[in-house]
Amino acid sequence: MNYLRGISGKIKFGEPLKGHTTFRIGGKAKVWFEPESVEDLTNMVRAAGKQKLPLFVIGSGSNVLIADKEINGVFIKLSSAYFKKMSIKSATIYCGAGATLAELINTAYFHGLSGLEFLSGIPGTLGGAVFMNAGISAKISAEGGSASGGKNGKTKTKSIGDFVKNVTVMDYKGNVKKINSDKIIFTYRKSNLERCIILSAHLKLLKKDKKKIKKNMLEYIDKRRKAQDYAASSAGCFFKNPSNELSAGRLIDLCGLKGRSVGGAAVSRKHANFIVNKGGAKAGDVLSLMSLIRKRVKNKFGLTLNPEVKIWQ
Ligand SMILES: Cc1cc2nc3c(=O)[nH]c(=O)nc-3n(C[C@H](O)[C@H](O)[C@H](O)COP(=O)(O)OP(=O)(O)OC[C@H]3O[C@@H](n4cnc5c(N)ncnc54)[C@H](O)[C@@H]3O)c2cc1C
Structure with a gap:
């Protein structure tokens, strides 16, 4: 990749993303980048800009859901x-x-x-x-x-x-x-x-x-360990609470959805606002389950749940 010539830092192509998220879901990054310095980062950001490659900044990947395909962009992790x-x-x-x-x-x-x-x-x-x-x-x-x-x-x-x-x-x-x-x-x-x-x-x-x-x-x-589901792979609370008084988890629970699954994705039995990866879940499973939950909550309560988790596809 000519446009990356002269850029220092750790660069990988086709890096699998599953291991970089707490959901353990995700395809590959076209470019994966871990800069050692601000200068490395500036060089990469400018190079990506010239190539019109989108940037994805990832931390611990604990609030993201990434599609199961190659994502066309530069993933930046500030791990050094x-x-x-x-x-x-x-x-x-x-x-x-x-x-x-x-x-x-x-x-x-x-x-x-x-x-x-x-x-x-x-x-x-x-x-x-x-x-x-x-x-x-x-x-x-x-x-x-x-x-x-x-x-x-x-x-x-x-x-x-x-x-x-x-x-x-x-x-x-x-x-x-x-x-x-x-x-x-x-x-x-x-x-x-x-x-x-x-x-x-x-x-x-x-x-x-x-x-x-x-x-x-x-x-x-x-x-947190008592109230939330730390045993399974997840991205924490999937939806935002509609208000301080109305918790998304309670609404999902009242729809009888605890334990409901699509493929490898399931609504946690411990905390209904956690979608968990039971093993081998695809991003598509999570998205289908997300739609089902939103539909059921909308039908029962007339409320629209919006995801807190960032979805990259
Ligand atoms: C079991 C569990 C429990 C959780 N409990 C809570 C909780 O109680 N409260 C809560 O608020 N959250 C909770 N979360 C969600 C999550 O941990 C937080 O949102 C966390 O702050 C996300 O940090 P991250 O580094 O993993 O970000 P990532 O998931 O990697 O990224 C999240 C978003 O932040 C952006 N981002 C990351 N780093 C940067 C950067 N350096 N510059 C610009 N943008 C950046 C990403 O682009 C993305 O849009 C929980 C998650 C899990 C798995």
Whole structure:
């Protein structure tokens, strides 16, 4: 591939994608790229732009469903040490987009910095979490003991956007810029950081007793494992909740769909908003099951469920 000549970093052609997603589903990437530096990334982004090749930025692949074919584009994974760097100044933590949430939360804990404990147990990278505005559902928040946000039994959702001070991104032309939080719109499982590659973020935390932080982290992991289906391959909650009060899982459950399957894909018996890969599921199985669920919920409740999971086909 001539257009890639002179670009440094790890480049592969036809890389199987299954192993790069928590769903264990996906075809191949036309081009797979793991840059070692910002310069590598700029070179690739510009080369792909000239070739009109779409870019797919992938973190831990824990919120994506990828079709079972060769995807025409460049998959970018910020897995090198450069993109996983972290540093701390006072109560602010700098984190590279390729670091996992577990690495970030553990580093914060180690330095006695609190705030992100509610993300404990969520698979994913900082980049994916910021892009998706990852967070906690009202249900887990309600069950979340001392860490829950509510007063008088009221529950509150929390998301990573609440802690972001600024984000450094590269646009699809290869230009790098810093965006302050007042310019970023974080809404439910969404940010306006579209068409850019998140490189790093500064997050504002609070100093706290380490023992309390650890207790909070363990509580959240425990609640998540009790409430969600961690035993099977999935992409977490498949649909967005229609509102804070109405959970997609409850609506799907009320339609009697727990355990319903299409091919290798099934509605989890533990959490109805989890579509799981029972083994050998194709993306098409998941999409057929998704349509069936949407139809049944629409017929019974008149509500349209929208996927939280990003579908690449
Ligand atoms: C068992 C399980 C439980 C889960 N529980 C929760 C939960 O409680 N709360 C919650 O919010 N989520 C949850 N999730 C979903 C998922 O873990 C989060 O959305 C996570 O933040 C996604 O991060 P990722 O790195 O895996 O992103 P990916 O899945 O790789 O990508 C998701 C999206 O982010 C984009 N993206 C990734 N990295 C970057 C980057 N550097 N720059 C720009 N865009 C980028 C991708 O292009 C894609 O559009 C769960 C998933 C699983 C499998």
